[in-house]
Amino acid sequence: MTSPLWRKLLVLVAVLVCGTASSCAAITDAGTVSVLASWTGAEETAFRKVLAVFTDRTHIRVDYQGTRALDQVLAADVQRGTAPDVAMLPNPGSLAAYADHGLLRLDFLEHEVGKSYPAAWSGLQHAGKATLYAVAVKADLKSAIWFRPARLPGALPATWQQLLDRTRAVTASGGTPWCLGLAAPPTSGWPGTDWIEDLLLHSAGPEVYRRWAAGTLSWTSPQVRQAWLDWGTLVVHPGGVSGGPSSALLTDFGDAGRPLFADPPGCLLEHQGSFVMSTYAALGKVAGRDYDLLPFPGPRVSEVSADLAGMFHDTAGARRLLEFLISPEAQEIWVRNGVATVFSARADVPLTAYGDATKQEVARMLTVDPKVCFDASDLMPAAMSGAFYRAVLEFVNDPGQLDVLLGRLEDTRRGIPVADWLDVPCGQ
Structure with missing residues (x-):
C-alpha cells in the first residue's frame, strides 16, 4: 500500500514533469x-x-x-x-x-x-x-509488364511490333501470352483503361495523350480508336488471355497474375502497376529471380x-x-x-x-x-472515367461494337463542362 508520503512525492513528480494536469493530458492524448x-x-x-x-x-x-x-x-x-x-x-x-x-x-x-x-x-x-x-x-x-525470366528467354521486346510479334509467337506455340483480370468492384474495368492509356501514350505521344486526358481530343479520333484496336489485337482474340475474354471479365485484378507462376504457366505476361509486386511477394515470389520488369515498349515515357x-x-x-x-x-x-x-x-x-x-x-x-x-482516367471527371470503365467491359465482351462505344464516350465527353477537366503536363 502506498503511504501518504509516497503519494505526495508521486504528485510532486507529476507536477514537475507535466506542469499542470492539462499539459499532462496533452502529452498522453493530443487528439x-x-x-x-x-x-x-x-x-x-x-x-x-x-x-x-x-x-x-x-x-x-x-x-x-x-x-x-x-x-x-x-x-x-x-x-x-x-x-x-x-x-x-x-x-x-x-x-x-x-x-x-x-x-x-x-x-x-x-x-x-x-x-x-x-x-x-x-x-x-x-x-x-x-x-x-x-x-x-x-x-x-503503370507502364510496366511483368514476366518470369525463365519462361521468356531471349531479347525482350523494345517496340510495339516486337511485343506484338512475341505475343503471336507464344499463341502459335500453344501458349497463352497475357494474364488479365478486369473485376475490381465497384470500379471494374480500370485495368483495361490502363492498357489503352499506355498504348495511346506510347503510340501517339505525350501531347496527344495530354489533350485526350484533358478532354480536348475526341474519343473517335484515329489515335484513340487505334489504341483500342491494338489492345484488342493483344487480348480480345482466341488464346490471347488466360481463360479467354469471358474469364477476364470475372477475374479479380489481384488474382490475374497467379497463372503466371503455375507449372506449366497459364500466361507469360501481365500488364499491371508496380503495386502488383506486393501480390507476387505474398505468393512467395522474389523480384529478379521469379519475376522481373519490362518497361512498356516504345519511347521512354511512363504512365x-x-x-x-x-x-x-x-x-x-x-x-x-x-x-x-x-x-x-x-x-x-x-x-x-x-x-x-x-x-x-x-x-x-x-x-x-x-x-x-x-x-x-x-x-x-x-x-x-x-x-x-499521370493515369488519364484518374485525371478525368468521374462521369467520364466511369463511362470509360464500363466501355472496357463491353468491348471485351463484344469487340465488334467498338465504334458504338467510342461514340457513346464522345457524347459523354461533350456533355461535361470544360471547367471540370484537368489539364496536367505530360512527358516533361
Missing part, C-alpha cells in the same frame, strides 16, 4: 485525426507502421479506415457532413472537384512539395489550380499513378500528419516497411532504400529524371 484511404491487407499494415511512428512521436491518434469503395464512401461522408480529416485518393479529378467547392487547401505544404518533388510531378500537385490542393504520398508505375492526400478539415493534427507523411523520414519508413511494396515520389528518398534491383528500377523511372504522364 485524433481521421483518415480514409483504399489500403487494406498488407498495404494497410505497411501504412500503420508509418502511423505508429507518428503517434509515438506526437501522441496524436489516427483513426484509419480502408475501403476499396473509396470514392463512394467519401462522397457519402461529405454529403452527410462527416468527411474525414484527411482522405487519400488515386484520382486527382475527384479531389479537384472537392477543391473547386473550397473543401481542400494545402498552402502550408507548398514549399516542401516544390523543394522535394521532381519537376515532372509538380503539375500533378497543382493540376492547374491556383492553390496546392493535393500531394502525392505514395506513387506507382504513373499516385495516392494523393487531401485535407478536408484544417486542424493542427491533420497538418502535422500530412507534414510527417510527406517527410523524407516517413517516406523512407514506408518504402522499407517489409510488408508491401511502396514507392515514393520524392526525389530525395535514396534508391538503396528499395532493396532489390527491380524496385530500384521502378523508383528510378518515377523520380530520377522522370518523363511521366
